[in-house]
Structure formats: structure tokens, C-alpha cells
Amino acid sequence: METPVETTRERLLNVAEQRFGEGGYEGTSLRAITVAAAANIAAVNYHFGSKEALLRAAVARAMAPVNAERRRRLDQLEAGAPPTPEALIRAFVEPGLDLVLRRGERGALIARFIGRIAFDPSRRIRELYAVESEPIESRYLAALQKALPQASPDAVAFGYVNMLGLLALHQSQALSPTPGAAGVQDTADPSELAExxxxxxVAAFDHGLRS
Amino acid sequence: METPVETTRERLLNVAEQRFGEGGYEGTSLRAITVAAAANIAAVNYHFGSKEALLRAAVARAMAPVNAERRRRLDQLEAGAPPTPEALIRAFVEPGLDLVLRRGERGALIARFIGRIAFDPSRRIRELYAVESEPIESRYLAALQKALPQASPDAVAFGYVNMLGLLALHQSQALSPTPGAAGVQDTADPSELAExxxxxxVAAFDHGLRS
DNA sequence: GCATAGTTCAAACGGTCGTTTGAACTGGAG
DNA sequence: CTCCAGTTCAAACGACCGTTTGAACTATGC
Structure with missing residues (x-):
């Protein structure tokens, strides 16, 4: 079984996901990416136009299947009875964390990349993520606000941004054990982490939002 | 009323907090810091030894009062009846978010700086934060595990790292409204955000940890 | 005033960065 | 084989980076 030959463009995107996920945008140079991708540095400009455009393309590629799955799940939920907060939270969180299960080793790497970019120090970089995720995310926020009528819309929005934050942090694997925090173990199984x-x-949304 | 004259060293630390908080470690150059501090670039080497040592000193300075307050609150709680999870969570979260109330404009800047460094892409940078915060944080984890006997220690640790993550994100002001997420407002009052x-x-710890 | 320690300075080093350029290469169609 | 579009290459540019250096400056004590 022969592996299909990767184009230079694909190699650049793959390595970009990995490296940006490891070092963040500022901490990752194009030379590091191009060397690892066995490509010439001018190829970045040729295929993408600039470093930032490479990042933008990588974010769009990484988010596309996550967004599609979130959209599919929300469509499905909204086609039936009004969805519960739990169903909505699950429909949102699981695609983000399912990357490992669906894609093997590369999935964890993509999850980390997404989580890392979502909270890059630079607002400009963060907005690359926001542009890709906003259309489906705002639908989830509206659905959650509808599903939690006892809480104020502001309170639901607060819970929602907390959910976004925690999801991104878990994806980026930044919530690793602090040294000396005995008893804290990486959850090896991503479906267990999702649960x-x-x-x-769900507990926080059901019991911890103000009205 | 004359303001005391800031030493070069102090100016460097103050500006470092601001700039590292804005741009992260990699995204902030020493020249940007020294220009803003009206200092010579060699002053960084003279007073601190290196860029990273400047960061280390800034982190230590920023965390010292937060850690002291967390320690004082925990000591106080443990001197009485066994503390509730809520009391522990409050004792931990409030000092982190109280920076604005106690220090005026500079507080928000310091909070952002701490939050930013805690989740820097580079593990090496993150560990500068961890070194400063670990001694008091591990005490809180142990106290929370004791206060939540119905949950497994691993589950409490999971909740604990989530708390760390959310606190850092709120401090870093990275949980700003996503474009188009209508209804999400920055909470102008930090004590309201803390509440x-x-x-x-508390809801998540009380109802959302597994046993 | 001199000596000394502390502090700051401008210039420089060696390295890295993202972007650009024009030539060379590659593959496919006619 | 030639032509052409697409792709890659090495070299270079201008800028920026953290670190270093030796001289100059500053303040204090004698």
C-alpha cells in the first residue's frame, strides 16, 4: 500500500500545524517549518503569500471538519425536541476533543494547534481562529441561551466563554500537571476527557449561572 | 505630592509586565521594553542578566502578593472548621482577580501578565510561573481533595486544573467577546467577575466531579 | 580632589527573521 | 522537440534579535 505523495503545499500545512502548535505563532520561524517540510522558504510565499497566510490556511483546514461536525450535530439536535444544555455542550465539546480518536496521532497535534492559536497572545492571531469558528459558535451560544431560560443571556454567555476557554486549553494540552501536584494525571483516553x-x-451551566 | 523616582530597574520591571502581558514572551523584544522604560538595552543585562531573567524577576514580583494573600486565606481557613469547597475556591480565585481592585489600573495589567505567562506556548516560560505558584497551589489542591471526599482525588485534580485555566484566562483577558457573539459583555467590575x-x-466542583 | 563601586551608554557582534528576486527546473500539451 | 505554466531554488535584502564590550558617567566616601 503506497502512501500518496504529499505536495509541498500539504507538507507545509502539516508541519505548520505541528510547529505552530508547539511554539505558538511568534515562537515558530518559517525556516524551522520549511526545513522540517523539506521545502524551500520561498515556497511559503509562492503557495500562501506570507507566514500569516500560511497560518490562516492551516487554521481553516484544521477547523473545517470540526466546524462541519458541530454544525451537523446542532442541525440534528434542533430538528427534534428542544435540546437540553447537556446535549448542546456535548455536541460542541466532543468534536473538539474527538480529533485524536478520528485521526490517530495527527489528531492530537491538530487539537493542540487549534487550542494554541485560539489563545495566542496576539489578538490578530486569535482572530484568525475566531473568523473560522464564529459562524457555528454563535449558533451554539444562541441555542444555549434558549435552553437555559432561567439564567440571564449574559450569564449563559459567561458560561459559554468559559467552555470555549477550557476546551481550547485541554486541546492545547496546556493543562498538564503542575510540578508537585501529586495525583494529577494526564487522562490518556480522550473520550474519558470529553466525558x-x-x-x-454541565454542572456549572445547570447550577452555576446567575439569573 | 511628589512621586518617588523610579529606578531603572523598577521601570524595566513595570514595562516588562505590561509588554509581556500584551505580546507574550516571544512577541516582545527587549528593545521595545527598554525604549518604553527610557532605559538602555544593556541595562537589562546589567540588572537582570538576560531577557528570561527579567521575565523571571517580573513573574516573581507579580506573584508575591497574590501568593501571600492565598497563603494567608488558606491558613485562616484551616485554623477553623474544615473549609468548604466554596470557601477554598473563593480563597484561591479572589486574590487572582482582586488585582484590579487593590492596585487600580496597574492591577489589571499585572493580572493579564500573570495569566499570559501561565499559558505561554513555551513550556520553559510556563514553568517560570509554575515555580512561583506551585508551593501554595499544591496546598490548595490537597485541601480541595480533603473537602470533596465524595469525588476521587483525580477528579478533584481535574477540577483544580480547570480552575487554574479559567482563572488565568480571565486574568489575561483572553476571554473577550468573540466577534458576533451578541450579548457577551466584558464584566466591568472585577468583583462581579470573581463572583x-x-x-x-463551585457548581462544577459540587455537582460535576466524578467519583 | 581622588578613588571606587555602581550604573548607563553607543556601538558592535553574530545570528535570525520574513520577504523578495531572477534563474533554473519540471511536467504536460501540442 | 518546443513552449509554457507551474514550481522550486539559492542568494540576498533590510530589519530585528539578545548579548557583549569598553568607555563614560554618577554618586559617595575619604
Whole structure:
């Protein structure tokens, strides 16, 4: 079984995901990416136009399947009875954390990349993520506000941004054990992490939002 | 009333907090810091030894009062009846978010700086924060595990790292409204944000941890 | 005033950065 | 084989980076 030959463009995107996910945007140079991709540095300009455009393309590529799955799940939920907060939270969180299950080793790398970019120090970089995620995310916020009529819309929005934050942090694997925090273990199984996070968030949404 | 004259060293630390908080470690150059501090670039080497050492000193300075207050609150709680999870969460979260109330404009800047460094893309940078915060944080984790006997220690640790993550994100002001997320407003009052976050976390700890 | 420690300075080093350029290469169509 | 579009290459540009250096400056004590 022969692996299809990767184009230079694909190699650049793959390595960009990995490297940007490891070092962030500012901390990753094009030379590091191009060397790892066995490409010439001018190829970045040729295929993408600039470093930032490479990032933009990588973010768009990484987010596309996540967004599609979130959209599919929300469409499905809204086609039936009014969805519960739990169903909505699950529909949102699981695609983000399912990357490992669906894609093997590369999935974890993409998850980390997404989480990392979503909270880059630079607002400009963060907005690359926001542009890709906003259309489907605002639908989820509206659906959650509808599903939680006892809480104020502002309060639901507060819970919602907390959910975004926690999801991104878990994706980026930044919530690793602090040194000396005995008893804290990386959850090896991503579906278990998803269950834990959904349970945590559902409790917070159901009992911890103000009215 | 004359303002005391700032030493070069102090100016460098103050500006470093601001600039590292805005741009992250990699995205902030020493020249930007020294220009803003009206200092010579060699002063960084003279007073601190290196860029990273400047960061380390800034982190230590920023965390010292937060850590002291967390320690004082925990000591106080443990001197009485066994503290509730809510009391512990509050004792941990409030000092982190109180920076604005206690220090005026500079407080928000310091909060952002701390939050930003805590989740820098580079593990090496993140560990500068961890070194400063670990001693008091591990005490809080142990106290929370004791206060939540119905949950497994691993589950409490999971909730704990989520709390760390959310606190840092709120401090860093990275949880700003996404474009188009109508209804999401920056909470102008930090004590209200603390109340909202404590409420959210308490619900998640009380109802959302697995056993 | 001199000596000394502390502090700051401008210039420089060696390295890295993103972007650009024009030539060379590659592959496909006619 | 030629032509052409697409692609890659090495070299270079101008800018920026953290670190270093030796001289100059500053303040204090004798």
C-alpha cells in the first residue's frame, strides 16, 4: 500500500500545524517549518503569500471538519425536541476533543494547534481562529441561551466563554500537571476527557449561572 | 505630592509586565521594553542578566502578593472548621482577580501578565510561573481533595486544573467577546467577575466531579 | 580632589527573521 | 522537440534579535 505523495503545499500545512502548535505563532520561524517540510522558504510565499497566510490556511483546514461536525450535530439536535444544555455542550465539546480518536496521532497535534492559536497572545492571531469558528459558535451560544431560560443571556454567555476557554486549553494540552501536584494525571483516553469535561461544564451551566 | 523616582530597574520591571502581558514572551523584544522604560538595552543585562531573567524577576514580583494573600486565606481557613469547597475556591480565585481592585489600573495589567505567562506556548516560560505558584497551589489542591471526599482525588485534580485555566484566562483577558457573539459583555467590575467565576466553579466542583 | 563601586551608554557582534528576486527546473500539451 | 505554466531554488535584502564590550558617567566616601 503506497502512501500518496504529499505536495509541498500539504507538507507545509502539516508541519505548520505541528510547529505552530508547539511554539505558538511568534515562537515558530518559517525556516524551522520549511526545513522540517523539506521545502524551500520561498515556497511559503509562492503557495500562501506570507507566514500569516500560511497560518490562516492551516487554521481553516484544521477547523473545517470540526466546524462541519458541530454544525451537523446542532442541525440534528434542533430538528427534534428542544435540546437540553447537556446535549448542546456535548455536541460542541466532543468534536473538539474527538480529533485524536478520528485521526490517530495527527489528531492530537491538530487539537493542540487549534487550542494554541485560539489563545495566542496576539489578538490578530486569535482572530484568525475566531473568523473560522464564529459562524457555528454563535449558533451554539444562541441555542444555549434558549435552553437555559432561567439564567440571564449574559450569564449563559459567561458560561459559554468559559467552555470555549477550557476546551481550547485541554486541546492545547496546556493543562498538564503542575510540578508537585501529586495525583494529577494526564487522562490518556480522550473520550474519558470529553466525558469529564462535559460533566464539569454541565454542572456549572445547570447550577452555576446567575439569573 | 511628589512621586518617588523610579529606578531603572523598577521601570524595566513595570514595562516588562505590561509588554509581556500584551505580546507574550516571544512577541516582545527587549528593545521595545527598554525604549518604553527610557532605559538602555544593556541595562537589562546589567540588572537582570538576560531577557528570561527579567521575565523571571517580573513573574516573581507579580506573584508575591497574590501568593501571600492565598497563603494567608488558606491558613485562616484551616485554623477553623474544615473549609468548604466554596470557601477554598473563593480563597484561591479572589486574590487572582482582586488585582484590579487593590492596585487600580496597574492591577489589571499585572493580572493579564500573570495569566499570559501561565499559558505561554513555551513550556520553559510556563514553568517560570509554575515555580512561583506551585508551593501554595499544591496546598490548595490537597485541601480541595480533603473537602470533596465524595469525588476521587483525580477528579478533584481535574477540577483544580480547570480552575487554574479559567482563572488565568480571565486574568489575561483572553476571554473577550468573540466577534458576533451578541450579548457577551466584558464584566466591568472585577468583583462581579470573581463572583460569577466562583459560582460557576463551585457548581462544577459540587455537582460535576466524578467519583 | 581622588578613588571606587555602581550604573548607563553607543556601538558592535553574530545570528535570525520574513520577504523578495531572477534563474533554473519540471511536467504536460501540442 | 518546443513552449509554457507551474514550481522550486539559492542568494540576498533590510530589519530585528539578545548579548557583549569598553568607555563614560554618577554618586559617595575619604
Amino acid at each position: 469529564n469535561l462535559v460533566t464539569f461544564l | 460569577n467565576l466562583v459560582t460557576f466553579l
